[in-house]
Amino acid sequence: MSRLAFLLAMIAGALHGPALAQAQAWPQKPVRVLVGLAPGGNPDTLARMLAAKWGAAFGQQFVVENRPGAGSTIAADLAAKSAPDGYTVLISDSSVITTAPHLFKSLPYDPFRDLQAVSLAVVVPMWLVVHPSVPANSVAELVALAKSRKDAMPYASSGNGSIHHITMELFKAETGANFTHVPFKGAGQSVPAMIAGDVQLGFIGYPAAAGAIKSGKLRVLAFSMARRSNLTPEVPTVAETVAPGFDMAAPLGVFVVARTPREVVARLNRAVNAAVKSPEVVERMAGIGMEPAGTTPEQYEKLLREEYERFGGLIGRIGMRLD
Missing domain, CATH: 3.40.190.150 (Bordetella uptake gene, domain 1)
Structure with a gap:
C-alpha cells in the first residue's frame, strides 16, 4: 500500500470509526x-x-x-x-x-x-361512526339523509390532511353526500366531540372509539377497507354498500x-x-x-x-x- 493510500485509509477510519462505534x-x-x-x-x-x-x-x-x-x-x-x-x-x-x-x-x-x-x-383501518341522534341505521341511509339536508352535516377528523380527513373527502366525492369538515388534533379530541354530539360523524380507528361503540354512544355504519374486518364481521364495507372500489386505511x-x-x-x-x-x-x-x-x-x-x-x-x- 502506498503512503498516500495508507494516509487516506487512516483518515477514513478516523472519520467513520467514532460514528460506527x-x-x-x-x-x-x-x-x-x-x-x-x-x-x-x-x-x-x-x-x-x-x-x-x-x-x-x-x-x-x-x-x-x-x-x-x-x-x-x-x-x-x-x-x-x-x-x-x-x-x-x-x-x-x-x-x-x-x-x-x-x-x-x-x-x-x-x-x-x-x-x-x-x-x-x-x-x-377505519370505521364510519355516527352520533346516535343521526337518523340513519345504514351507510345508504346516511348518504340519503346528507343529500336531503340543506345544511352540511359536520364530521370530525384528526386534523387537516389526516387520513381521516382524506377518507371522508373521498367518501363525499364518491357518494355526493353533503358533509363539512371540523378538524381536531387527534382522536383523543375528535371522539369526545362526536360522543357529545358537537359533530355528527367521522371515520375513526377502533382503539379510540371501541368503548363508545360498545356502550352505544356511537353507532358504526361501515368499514373503510375493501374486505370486512375480522373484528367487526357484521359491519359492511363502504365498497359493498355505496361506493364500489372504496378501500382506505x-x-x-x-x-x-x-x-x-x-x-x-x-x-x-x-x-x-x-x-x-x-x-x-x-x-x-x-x-x-x-x-x-x-x-x-x-x-x-x-x-x-x-x-x-x-x-x-x-x-x-x-x-x-x-x-
Whole structure:
C-alpha cells in the first residue's frame, strides 16, 4: 500500500470509526419518540406499545412526546431537523410523506430528502361512526339523509390532511353526500366531540372509539377497507354498500432523520419488526383492529413512493387543498 493510500485509509477510519462505534452502542441515553397527534389515537397507541417493547429490549427509556398540529407535519418537521444520531424517532401515519406535499402549498421539510423510512409497522383501518341522534341505521341511509339536508352535516377528523380527513373527502366525492369538515388534533379530541354530539360523524380507528361503540354512544355504519374486518364481521364495507372500489386505511410507520447511521437504522428496524410480531403485541393489535406489518427500510421507501403517486392523483381528483 502506498503512503498516500495508507494516509487516506487512516483518515477514513478516523472519520467513520467514532460514528460506527456510536451506532453499534446505540442507544446509550433516552430516545425521544415523536407523535404528531394528541394522546388517544392510533399513532399514540402504537408509539406507546413500541416504546415499551424497545425499552425492554435496549434497557433505555423511549419517551413518547405528542406534538400535534398541521396534519402531523409539525412532528415530522421536528424529526427532520433533529440530529442524525437516532435519538429522535417519529411514529406517524404515512401522510406526512405521501399526502402532505399534495395538500400544502409548501412544507418546512422535504419528505423524501429529509426523512429516512425505517419500517412500516402496522396498517390501521377505519370505521364510519355516527352520533346516535343521526337518523340513519345504514351507510345508504346516511348518504340519503346528507343529500336531503340543506345544511352540511359536520364530521370530525384528526386534523387537516389526516387520513381521516382524506377518507371522508373521498367518501363525499364518491357518494355526493353533503358533509363539512371540523378538524381536531387527534382522536383523543375528535371522539369526545362526536360522543357529545358537537359533530355528527367521522371515520375513526377502533382503539379510540371501541368503548363508545360498545356502550352505544356511537353507532358504526361501515368499514373503510375493501374486505370486512375480522373484528367487526357484521359491519359492511363502504365498497359493498355505496361506493364500489372504496378501500382506505392508515399505514403507520417509523422514521428518523436522513443521514442517521445505517447501523442505527438497521437496529431500529429490527426492533420495530420484532415488536410488531411479538405474540403479546399481535394479540393486543388484533383486539383493536391494527394489522401488523414489518418491512425493510427499502420496502417501506418503495411503498411510500407508490402511495405518494396514488394520493397525488386522488387528491387532485377530489380537489383538496390546504394552503
